[in-house]
Amino acid sequence: MRSSAMFFSMHTGIQHxxxxxxxxxxxxxxxVSLVQPVAREGVQDRELLAGVARRNSGAFxxxxxxxxxxxxxxxxxxxxxxxAAQEITQEVFLxxxxxxxxxxxxxxxxxxxxxxxxxxxxxxxxxxxxxRATEPLEETQASDLDVVEEALRRLEQGRVREALVRLPAEQxxxxxxxxxxGYTQQEVAERLSIPLGTAKTRIRDxxxxxxxxxxxxxxxxx
Amino acid sequence: xxxxxxxxxxxxxxxxxxxxxxxxxxSAHLETCELCRGELALLQETASQLAGATPQVAPPPxxxxxxxxxxxxxxxxxxxxxxxxxxxxxxxxxxxxxxxxTAARFSREVVLLEQRVARQEQILSVLTxxxxxxxxxxxxxxxxxxxxxxxxxxxxxxVVTDLRDPGRQQVYQLWLVAGSTxxxxxxxxxxxxxxxxxxxxxxxxxxxxxxxxxxRAPFGAxxxxxxxxxxxRI
Numbered sequence: 001m002r003s004s005a006m007f008f009s010m011h012t013g014i015q016h017x018x019x020x021x022x023x024x025x026x027x028x029x030x031x032v033s034l035v036q037p038v039a040r041e042g043v044q045d046r047e048l049l050a051g052v053a054r055r056n057s058g059a060f061x062x063x064x065x066x067x068x069x070x071x072x073x074x075x076x077x078x079x080x081x082x083x084a085a086q087e088i089t090q091e092v093f094l095x096x097x098x099x100x101x102x103x104x105x106x107x108x109x110x111x112x113x114x115x116x117x118x119x120x121x122x123x124x125x126x127x128x129x130x131x132r133a134t135e136p137l138e139e140t141q142a143s144d145l146d147v148v149e150e151a152l153r154r155l156e157q158g159r160v161r162e163a164l165v166r167l168p169a170e171q172x173x174x175x176x177x178x179x180x181x182g183y184t185q186q187e188v189a190e191r192l193s194i195p196l197g198t199a200k201t202r203i204r205d206x207x208x209x210x211x212x213x214x215x216x217x218x219x220x221x222x
Numbered sequence: 223x224x225x226x227x228x229x230x231x232x233x234x235x236x237x238x239x240x241x242x243x244x245x246x247x248x249s250a251h252l253e254t255c256e257l258c259r260g261e262l263a264l265l266q267e268t269a270s271q272l273a274g275a276t277p278q279v280a281p282p283p284x285x286x287x288x289x290x291x292x293x294x295x296x297x298x299x300x301x302x303x304x305x306x307x308x309x310x311x312x313x314x315x316x317x318x319x320x321x322x323x324t325a326a327r328f329s330r331e332v333v334l335l336e337q338r339v340a341r342q343e344q345i346l347s348v349l350t351x352x353x354x355x356x357x358x359x360x361x362x363x364x365x366x367x368x369x370x371x372x373x374x375x376x377x378x379x380x381v382v383t384d385l386r387d388p389g390r391q392q393v394y395q396l397w398l399v400a401g402s403t404x405x406x407x408x409x410x411x412x413x414x415x416x417x418x419x420x421x422x423x424x425x426x427x428x429x430x431x432x433x434x435x436x437x438r439a440p441f442g443a444x445x446x447x448x449x450x451x452x453x454x455r456i
Contacts, residue, residue, distance in 0.1 A: 055364040055386065057293055064289060069280050070273065077276030086285050090292075097293050106256075108263030112270040116236070119273060123238040160275035178239040179272050185239050200234065207233035211268045 045110035053100035064093055067111070071118040077154065078122045078180055088125060092118045119179075126182035148173045151180040163213040171206035178203055223247060229258055236265035349379060357432060357454035367434070369454055373426045380420040380432070385412040388436055395442035396420060397450070399431040407432075409442040431455050 048066070051059025071092050075085035095117065103113055152172075155161040164172055170192075177188045189199035228251045234240050235248045252259055349370045359367040365385045371378025380396055388394055393411055397404035407422045433450035437443045 051362065054362065056362055057290070057364050058360075060293060061290065064286060068286065069278055072281035072285075073276050073278045074273040076279055086281060089281055089285060090289060093289055094292060104259075106263075107259050108266050112263070112266040115270040115273040116266050119269065120238050154277060155275045156277055158275060160271050164272075164275075175237070175272075178234070178237045179269065180276075183239065184241055185234050186241070188239065200230070203237065203239060204230065204233040207236065207265055207268060210272075211264060214268055214271050215264075 046105060049096075049100050049103055049110055052096060053103075060093075060097055063096070067114050068093070070111075070115060074115060074118050075122045075125075078119075078182060079125065084125060088118065088121050091121050095121075123182040147181060148176045151176050159214065163210055166213070167206055167209060171202045171209065174199055174202035175206035175210070223251075225251070225255060225258070228255075229261065232258060232262050233265055236262060236269045349381070351375075355456070357456045359432065359434060359452040359454040361434075361450065361452035363451050365452055367452055369432045369456060371422070371426050371456065376423055376425055378422045378424065378426060380407075380410070380422065380434075381417060382410065382412050382420070383417045387412060387414065388439075391439055392436050393439045393442055394434050395437040395446070396422070397433045397435065397446060398422070398424060398426075398429040399433055399453075400429050404433060404446055405429075406442065406444065409437065409440070426456060429456055 045063075045066070048059045048063045052063055068089060072085055072089045075088035076082060079085055079088070092114070096114070103110065107113070152161065152164060155164070164176070167175070173192060174188050177183045177191060178185065183191065185199050185203060186196055188203065189196045192199065194202075228248055231240060231244060231248050235245060238245075240248065252262065351372055353372045353374050354370050355373065357369045357371075359365065359369060363386060366383040367385055368381045368383075369378065370381055385394070388411065393409040395409045396407040398407050399405075407424065408420050410418065410420045412418060432454050433446070434452040435446045435448045435450045437447060
């Protein structure tokens with residue numbers, strides 16, 4: 001009895017000696033705000049995701065509002081097809097709704113996890129499309145470099161673009177083809193006419209260098 | 223593959239630049255290797271920065287509507303009182319009236335079998351009456367739970383259309399809240415696939431809120447022991 005009485009007064013913040021006529025109304029507001037954390041600004045991503053795992057549609061809405069833009073933008077940037085990018089966005093958020101509890105907080109932050117999921121699904125779509133599409137018989141190295149330049153040109157100005165531009169050209173080509181182009185390391189090797197081992201090394205070195213340059217750089221909040 | 227060779231694949235894994243077979247191998251290794259998980263988290267953060275460098279475009283608003291519709295298989299609101307009148311009258315035969323199990327100040331007699339029909343009709347008349355008010359309960363769980371009550375008659379009912387099973391060890395407990403004091407109005411369990419109604423008889427002018435908390439089965443608690451999962455203002 002004592003603990004429960006404490007429970008409610010703690011959570012409502014109501015002083016029993018209060019003679020304020022509004023005090024009859026205040027506690028409910030506070031109870032309601034307590035049990036609806038998703039409505040509040042500045043709720044941590046992890047709390048939102050925990051809410052989604054509990055099938056809280058409000059938490060899902062908040063997560064969608066926070067991340068649909070970067071997810072959609074990534075898919076659109078890679079696929080250049082608004083319809084396909086919408087499908088990816090839908091797939092990403094539905095799979096989060098179904099499997100929010102698969103997020104492991106020891107494996108990094110929610111934003112990275114979510115964008116990794118979006119990238120993964122986009123790459124899947126690109127590869128499915130490549131299987132269907134008839135590849136031109138003779139693709140030249142030059143066209144792949146154009147792809148890289150084109151991808152770079154479309155990136156927004158900022159730290160990331162700058163960091164990519166500052167990479168040695170051969171590393172930049174490898175990582176841009178891999179990440180934005182959705183190519184495997186083998187495909188990157190073929191496209192750049194370099195041995196597989198060299199492609200692996202370039203991709204790895206590029207990632208390590210980018211990590212060094214970009215570590216601690218704050219993302220603009222979506 | 224050895225830990226070293228798998229670790230070498232992590233940058234490509236973070237970029238989705240592995241073949242499906244290679245990616246499977248790395249995934250399996252990650253399950254057991256904390257070192258590699260930590261490494262991957264850093265690489266994924268870098269990858270997400272690459273993602274964020276694409277031109278930012280908002281998806282069309284209708285996509286949001288579609289998403290929300292997709293996760294809400296049932297309509298979220300039902301119009302009161304007409305909607306309830308139609309919906310409940312049709313569902314009356316299937317309606318389960320749940321007797322409140324705890325003994326306290328409200329009417330909480332165990333509803334005997336022969337009393338059920340009369341009670342059901344009484345509840346239905348409250349729910350569909352012109353003086354009926356309704357409070358939609360909201361909170362930290364996805365639910366479709368409403369409290370319908372008629373202050374002039376002191377009759378009300380909690381209508382639970384969609385609420386997750388609390389498990390064998392727990393029940394839901396309904397509270398009427400006066401100021402900062404919650405009073406039990408009964409315990410209940412939702413039924414999968416059909417609405418249940420928890421009748422409540424009380425002087426509703428005394429209370430400002432209803433709340434539902436999860437308590438120990440089968441009788442609940444005399445006072446809440448957990449934070450309410452759903453609340454509504456009355």
